[in-house]
Amino acid sequence: MTIKIQARAAAPIALLFSLAAGSHATEDQLTPVLARVLTPPAATVQTDGRWQLPYELVLTNITSAPMTIEALEARDPDREGLVVHSLTDEMIAPSLALLGGVSSSTLGPGQSGVLFVNASFERREDVPKRLAHRLVITSPDPKPPLPKRTVQDVAPSHVEPVAPAVLGPPLRGHGWVAAASCCEAYHRRAVLAVNGARHVAQRFAIDWLQLDAEARLATGDPTRNESFPQFGAEAVAVADAKVAHVHDGLPDGQPGSFPPAVTAATANGNHVVLDLGAGRWALYAHLQPGSLRVKRGDRVERGHVLGLVGSSGNSDAPHLHFQVMDSPSPLASNGLPYVIDSFELRGNVASSSDLNDELEAANEPVSVVPTDGPTHRTNQLPADRALVDFP
């Protein structure tokens, strides 16, 4: 210790200055944009074989001047600050949702936004245990003492160490499409303000649709629920579980339009929430009225039929919305990662617009890119638009 102090004291002044400039951890910083990780990230592995780590940074400009986010670096403090993910230039605006969902790289005075980060890794051991973040921010006319360009080291977080839940499939049979699976589609972007806080309950949610043998979304009149092959399919328990909540009595909507006046109480339609244990709950939403086969408090075994796929609640066509979350509340919870233990991956639907055109092109086959590689998959989360067969 004595030797180290003597060595510092003897160092040239220029060297001391450069040491100070490089030691971000020991200096106070002006941070015109506050930043925090919404909830500690948790990883899952998808059918492309990559480990996905989706999380959100809540940014708030606390100055009276506009602040533009020029770059974000996510770093691994346990690997000497290795940059594990970065967003720059034109990648910022589409990733930053201001209030009301407007995309921009500039936070106005006093404005808050959510920056969506989708880091991904080749192997599980590459996923960091902790994260640190560096933001580069510019402002055309900052008030002194703020400079025109600020580099902030902010928003440290741990990464959840637990492995994703291993579950059975929520449905049976062939031709199921994982619509809006993680991490770029609408579920991921659904940051809901519930009970006074932001929640991303749907971070790993999937809307399950079914294609018929000719890869069509519907046959016949696409304004009728009965024209869709998944209408009436059995939704089944993904694990041995206890029924935590059921809701029944809401009508199925008509395909092609969302029902008016959806509320927090009706958004999920007729639904079942299973308590999977270990702080995890599973939601099955939009079931047919009168189709629920379980009641609150029931114990169910994996594969037990819970209800029939319908289109109740905030739904514009029959589908099963399935998600895993950290509380029994479908809205005021944090979406948790999971994998399905065994399924066949047939391919990927080429375009999300193919899935959204259920009225215009329901009777036309959707374009599917066949699986490149082995089709039998274990312990993976079907990626967005994956086409899978369940046992």
Ligand SMILES: [Zn+2]
């Ligand atoms: Zn959904």
